[in-house]
Amino acid sequence: MRKAQSAGGGASSEAAQQLSALLGRYEHHCLQTNSSPSAELKLDILHHIDTQQPLRKITLSVPELEPSDTLLPSLQPLLMAIRDERYTHVQEFHIWSLSFKQTDVVELCFLMERRGTTVYPFRLLELLDCRLSEWSMKRLGKALATSYLTTLCLDYTLVGQEGLKGLLSGGLGSGQICSLSLCYCGLGSWSGTLLASLLTNGPVRELYINGNDLQCEGAIELLRPVAENSQKLAEIQNSTTSIKDETEAISQRNNITSSRRKKAKKKATQLT
Template structure:
């Protein structure tokens, strides 16, 4: 029996190796046919998985050693063709870094994402890092995401204007399964706050990363308003429900005193089960926009804008509402935004109120431009968060 199982496992492992080798050979073939340079990173990952005899779940297409003077150019086409030819459906993550994508590339990538084809490629994470997408590509990607398996979309370092962001957010992305959206260092200005707020209100996104943009106080305030107001509303409903439940328990206790001990025990058991069924809710069932992770590191949020300190005060009011009332919030990154000593103090009060309300502690990052005492107290009232997405350096230029 053990020998049969071992032989079956060996056969399965060899099938994985055969498939990976076929994928690489097909990719090399298409690179030659299209005069494209093969990716050394992809080759390394495939060979590593061949040694492990494991399927390649994370495909990374990157060309770190490429120079503009090279005869062969990086391209996405050969990889897409190879994946389709071999029907390689084991990948769950697709990372494309610093590759100039043509319209045709994006169209074929969208076809690969869609679940309406005969062969389904169950990609759940797509990262297009610094891939220079135009407005039409944004719209196409958004439409494809709405009928895909994607739950994570990262478009960091993809510069986009008003029309580009509109195409992305209104093209069908709101109807998708995406729960994590990253638009770090995309050149978003204060104008993007309203667009992002509307999107959050009509989508299932629960993690938003917008580090390194220029939302400033105005844009950040517009973005936060519906999320903060909804968190306060949910907290109010929960408190009201708790009050009703407490009152019902009191009435139940008084009426139960008039019955026998046996009836009392039986009645109490039924009522407790009923209450649990009514009051226990999953966080995902909460209505309206809410966020578990909000990262807005380095967004020029300070008191130097057109409206000065007043605008910063409004922003901090919303941040404090979110911190005080949102039971869903787990991470908040407002580092490198200079909220000052006053902002630090009101944030500290909100964290203390959150603790008093017995909500779970959050990970937080703030600027050190405040007194040491206030900064230290904030970190004592929360967990320190280290930002994982900071501005990167590129050869020949700074991004």
């Protein structure tokens, strides 16, 4: 019993040590990049150090109503710290109200993509009210195709037509994303066909598009292919069920015939 407790205490102590190293590295990179550490994130890390629990959810946001000359938090120092310390416990990444630089996008994609010897198993990525270029959307889509992400939320982030095309051409539909939220992302009637292709040709099963202006035309373009695809799947399922039933019926008839033959053969043997 004492050995078990000691082992548990060792694991907890290791979690606290890893987080202390992560926090120190994060503050170091903030100093090097002339940015400010996130106060909320620091408090969250310190709390997990006190409780000796791994940090599985990271939230990084830009504070409101700050003076114009105040240093703001940046994403790159945090991503560099995670990579330097090989901190692989994080599963959820929430980023709010941040203007992404190209270096931010590159660092984020490198962490998400399954490459190298260290794997960062992010499952959820939320970019809420962020600013991403068309290039960033395409690069992000490419990373999603080879990541462990199952949930992507881009609510209140202006995606636009070229941004959505970039996500799709990058490989969004070929990854593991099963839940996608694009609420208030500036999607118009043109997005119906693009979103339909995502639903019919990819793994996405949950799509949230509240607050966009698809209008009747976009809604029809979205729903028609989905309905047609559902009908085809139903027909295939019915056909498969029919074939299965017919196979079972043939098998039953063969069993009955075989049984009758055995009885007839047995009776003929008894008569002789």
